[in-house]
Amino acid sequence: MNKLYETLLNHRSIRSYTDQPVSEQELNLIINSVQAAPSSINGQQVSVISVQDRETKEKIAELTGNQPWVAHAPVFLLFCADFFRAKIAAELNGENLAITESLESILVGATDVGLAMGNAIAVAESLGLGIVPIGGARNKPLELIELLGIPEYVFPVSGLVVGHPADLSAKKPRLPQKAIWHKERYDTDLEGLIKEYDQTISTYMKKRTNGKETRGWSQEISSFYNHIYYTEVRQMLEQQGYDFK
Amino acid sequence: MNKLYETLLNHRSIRSYTDQPVSEQELNLIINSVQAAPSSINGQQVSVISVQDRETKEKIAELTGNQPWVAHAPVFLLFCADFFRAKIAAELNGENLAITESLESILVGATDVGLAMGNAIAVAESLGLGIVPIGGARNKPLELIELLGIPEYVFPVSGLVVGHPADLSAKKPRLPQKAIWHKERYDTDLEGLIKEYDQTISTYMKKRTNGKETRGWSQEISSFYNHIYYTEVRQMLEQQGYDFK
Numbered sequence: 001m002n003k004l005y006e007t008l009l010n011h012r013s014i015r016s017y018t019d020q021p022v023s024e025q026e027l028n029l030i031i032n033s034v035q036a037a038p039s040s041i042n043g044q045q046v047s048v049i050s051v052q053d054r055e056t057k058e059k060i061a062e063l064t065g066n067q068p069w070v071a072h073a074p075v076f077l078l079f080c081a082d083f084f085r086a087k088i089a090a091e092l093n094g095e096n097l098a099i100t101e102s103l104e105s106i107l108v109g110a111t112d113v114g115l116a117m118g119n120a121i122a123v124a125e126s127l128g129l130g131i132v133p134i135g136g137a138r139n140k141p142l143e144l145i146e147l148l149g150i151p152e153y154v155f156p157v158s159g160l161v162v163g164h165p166a167d168l169s170a171k172k173p174r175l176p177q178k179a180i181w182h183k184e185r186y187d188t189d190l191e192g193l194i195k196e197y198d199q200t201i202s203t204y205m206k207k208r209t210n211g212k213e214t215r216g217w218s219q220e221i222s223s224f225y226n227h228i229y230y231t232e233v234r235q236m237l238e239q240q241g242y243d244f245k
Numbered sequence: 246m247n248k249l250y251e252t253l254l255n256h257r258s259i260r261s262y263t264d265q266p267v268s269e270q271e272l273n274l275i276i277n278s279v280q281a282a283p284s285s286i287n288g289q290q291v292s293v294i295s296v297q298d299r300e301t302k303e304k305i306a307e308l309t310g311n312q313p314w315v316a317h318a319p320v321f322l323l324f325c326a327d328f329f330r331a332k333i334a335a336e337l338n339g340e341n342l343a344i345t346e347s348l349e350s351i352l353v354g355a356t357d358v359g360l361a362m363g364n365a366i367a368v369a370e371s372l373g374l375g376i377v378p379i380g381g382a383r384n385k386p387l388e389l390i391e392l393l394g395i396p397e398y399v400f401p402v403s404g405l406v407v408g409h410p411a412d413l414s415a416k417k418p419r420l421p422q423k424a425i426w427h428k429e430r431y432d433t434d435l436e437g438l439i440k441e442y443d444q445t446i447s448t449y450m451k452k453r454t455n456g457k458e459t460r461g462w463s464q465e466i467s468s469f470y471n472h473i474y475y476t477e478v479r480q481m482l483e484q485q486g487y488d489f490k
Binding site: 002003004005007008009010011013029031032033034035036037038040041042043044046047048049050051052053056080082083084085086088089090092093095096097098099100101102103104106107108109110111112113114115116117118119121122123126127133135138148149150151154157158172174175177179180181182183184185186188190191194195198217218219220221222223224225226227228229230233234237244245 | 247278295344349462
């Protein structure tokens with residue numbers, strides 16, 4: 001298959017980096033690819049804040065739930081959903097910004113961030129860089145917003161750590177294709193496939209941790225999802241000017 | 246630069262397709278790339294429903310707001326945020342599914358869909374296929390859910406039309422890089438850049454439409470965002486089992 005496909009299929013998370021910096025040119029290519037992604041109504045509702053300052057990275061490492069790789073890697077990129085430019089656009093044209101009163105804007109913002117971040121990851125990995133997405137950007141979002149001077153109508157969706165890999169981690173097996181690809185109609189007969197995947201992940205984890213971790217996928221995610229692990233998300237959205245109609 | 250970068254930078258929306266079908270092998274490569282995308286806590290909260298049946302595509306073309314390319318193209322892919330598998334996982338382990346009571350799950354679902362759809366777009370375009378994302382999947386989501394048998398905890402985020410391009414549309418210029426890339430802190434001084442971009446888009450549209458359309462970017466998006474254009478999004482999320490804590 002082609003090289004692009006191989007690069008995407010070869011994706012894995014990297015949490016250990018060398019001291020080699022990410023060059024300005026590499027960052028430029030990453031940001032260009034962010035901008036090339038499609039966006040809803042060409043609204044381009046994504047902003048990236050790049051952080052290279054050591055002290056700021058250390059603070060972010062703490063806020064994201066003590067993730068040391070955030071401090072150690074040369075660059076932390078914060079991906080935000082951004083309707084602040086839409087607010088300026090509205091003001092320039094004597095219009096109201098109404099869309100941020102609806103859940104629609106939150107869906108659009110997060111989807112656009114995903115599309116843009118996907119491009120950033122693909123380009124970074126094609127350049128031999130390693131990455132790990134940081135959902136912990138939503139762990140202490142109010143403090144993160146304060147730290148980086150993020151204005152109204154903008155909210156952090158995910159971080160992305162970028163650097164030169166110190167070692168290559170393994171590639172995690174995915175759900176059986178049939179569990180996520182439905183032809184013509186959604187097929188709810190999924191329990192067997194999930195049990196099969198539990199076996200796959202359990203075997204994979206056993207091998208990777210020398211027998212220390214043996215949980216399957218369903219155990220893992222159900223222990224994550226049995227509570228609301230980031231408790232400030234609604235407060236963050238409200239503070240930034242969003243409503244949920 | 247490398248081929249992957251060139252492919253991403255070369256992205257454009259295609260709304261006109263030849264009769265040539267998309268092969269099962271091509272669809273397989275697209276779905277493999279969807280699954281290779283990173284996902285929050287390896288939850289893999291994305292499902293794709295592929296529709297090739299003519300009648301169903303015609304119905305979807307109507308529901309998405311009368312978009313004829315949805316009916317004409319050989320394949321329509323519906324990208325859904327999916328916590329139905331997480332629900333099964335919870336039941337298998339005697340746990341509660343609590344995360345869908347929070348906006349966090351909606352952010353996670355939409356971001357994961359963006360990441361996955363970005364990969365699908367990249368692979369499709371690398372194969373010479375054309376695509377256009379269909380945000381209109383949120384236009385009449387309740388009927389779409391009914392039509393495709395979508396269960397609780399799953400909701401449509403975006404469609405993706407895929408086919409062989411009949412002609413190549415132009416590539417739309419993007420916001421100035423400085424408007425979306427902030428170094429170390431968010432820089433709110435954006436009005437000048439938006440006015441500059443208004444000029445760019447106005448000139449581009451004039452040329453593309455032989456002088457018929459002359460609006461700048463800020464006019465365009467502020468007339469879109471001065472009302473809630475998809476009015477059933479909250480109802481869709483509630484019906485599918487979500488809350489907004």
